[in-house]
Amino acid sequence: MAHDTHIQVRSQAEFEYAKKKRADEMKGHLATFAIMIFLTLIAFTMVAAGFSTYLIVPIILLLAGIQVILQLYYFMHMSGKGHGMVAFFMFCGMFVAFITVLALVTIVWW
Template sequence: MSNQHSAAEEQGQRHKHEGPRKHIVAFIFSILLTIIAFAMVAAGEINTTFIYIFLVFMALLQVFIQMSFWMHMKDRGHIFPIVGILMGVFVVFTIVIMAEYWAWW
């Protein structure tokens, strides 16, 4: 078994371990985003339209952090899951837009 590992290491195919530092930073950043979003809603004196836009922005930022650090979508070799997720997002947005047009007519 050591021959297989040494052959893979020589060819540069060994998986590089990032360590816990990036995961801890991503976790703290996720917690901070959640606290900021909760504080914005709890304040209550801010324009509701601004809060909705801000919450959507915070949610998209949270999704980016979760997918890049926890699901390792930033690594090489994840093109098919990324394409699948993007296609799913496209289908969901299309369904929501079509449902809104259907309800308005």
């Protein structure tokens, strides 16, 4: 409903704070981006170096998991306010999927 429109005037301190925050966020983005490139490099190098498959597969899966978490938190802003419920349901879903896959792998196919 259209109540009175509220115009906010920022004080100098607030402006400085927002500026600093944006700069920090940018730094975070860049750092995360670098880490992700690095993780990808590790994955490719491992395959190129011809390690045993039993070593490569779990490590690549682990790296992929880390990438997903970095992606969610740094680029999709899941660390921001008001995402608690979203995060909760995502982790519940992951948990259920994990239990399911774990059980199938251990008791059906092992």
